[in-house]
Amino acid sequence: MAKYSSRETDSVYQIFTRDYGRLLLFAKSARKPKAKLSGHLEPGSLSRVYFISSQKKNQYLLIGAVNIFKPEFQFFSHQQFIMFNQALSLLKQFCAYDYLEADQIKQFYQLGRNFLHRLNQLSQKPNKLFLLQAHFLFKLLRYSGLAPNLKACQNCSEALKNKSLVFYAPQAGGLLCGNCAQAGAIKLSGQAVSLADFLLNQNFGKIKKSNFQPEQLNQAWDLAKAHVKYCLD
Numbered sequence: 001m002a003k004y005s006s007r008e009t010d011s012v013y014q015i016f017t018r019d020y021g022r023l024l025l026f027a028k029s030a031r032k033p034k035a036k037l038s039g040h041l042e043p044g045s046l047s048r049v050y051f052i053s054s055q056k057k058n059q060y061l062l063i064g065a066v067n068i069f070k071p072e073f074q075f076f077s078h079q080q081f082i083m084f085n086q087a088l089s090l091l092k093q094f095c096a097y098d099y100l101e102a103d104q105i106k107q108f109y110q111l112g113r114n115f116l117h118r119l120n121q122l123s124q125k126p127n128k129l130f131l132l133q134a135h136f137l138f139k140l141l142r143y144s145g146l147a148p149n150l151k152a153c154q155n156c157s158e159a160l161k162n163k164s165l166v167f168y169a170p171q172a173g174g175l176l177c178g179n180c181a182q183a184g185a186i187k188l189s190g191q192a193v194s195l196a197d198f199l200l201n202q203n204f205g206k207i208k209k210s211n212f213q214p215e216q217l218n219q220a221w222d223l224a225k226a227h228v229k230y231c232l233d
């Protein structure tokens with residue numbers, strides 16, 4: 001997920017692993033020109049990594065890495081670059097919690113891995129790219145257990161099904177009905193909320209084939225972004 005330099009020729013890699021979640025790996029001399037590791041551990045790449053625990057608590061020493069998959073940056077559009085950086089940054093924020101359980105770690109790992117592969121495949125399809133990005137964000141929320149409640153008003157508990165207009169209230173961290181809406185709330189059509197529910201619960205294969213209005217996707221995206229901000233701030 002990230003690479004930092006410590007002292008003169010040492011590097012620290014922040015990686016996300018399938019089996020252990022987020023780890024910091026210390027590499028001796030990885031920045032020397034002939035270091036074998038460089039190229040195998042660039043942010044956004046998928047690699048098989050070998051490490052040992054050091055005597056210091058919670059410290060791991062990197063001893064080897066072999067790259068399995070790298071995004072094809074040379075074919076990326078500007079939009080893909082932005083998406084790639086945003087996804088890495090989000091993954092870093094969501095995985096910073098140390099209380100993640102083994103199941104969640106596997107879900108995050110698979111989500112990140114699938115995202116990278118699909119980002120590579122969907123290069124010339126801007127609409128599908130936006131859908132991929134929205135799906136990624138909703139799934140991050142879901143797997144973290146932070147998904148917003150889309151079924152009922154956060155204030156009066158009235159069911160929101162069949163409402164043509166609802167509101168996301170950043171202060172309340174959830175949806176409100178028309179009666180409870182406050183100033184500053186984000187307006188959402190009922191269809192946008194249905195799409196948000198679809199993105200939370202379906203796999204990308206199904207989502208890719210679905211039909212929806214771009215405006216619904218914009219609104220669902222605004223909802224997810226506002227909710228991520230509420231959860232992470």
Ligand SMILES: [Zn+2]
Nearest residue numbers: 153156177180
């Ligand atoms: Zn209400």
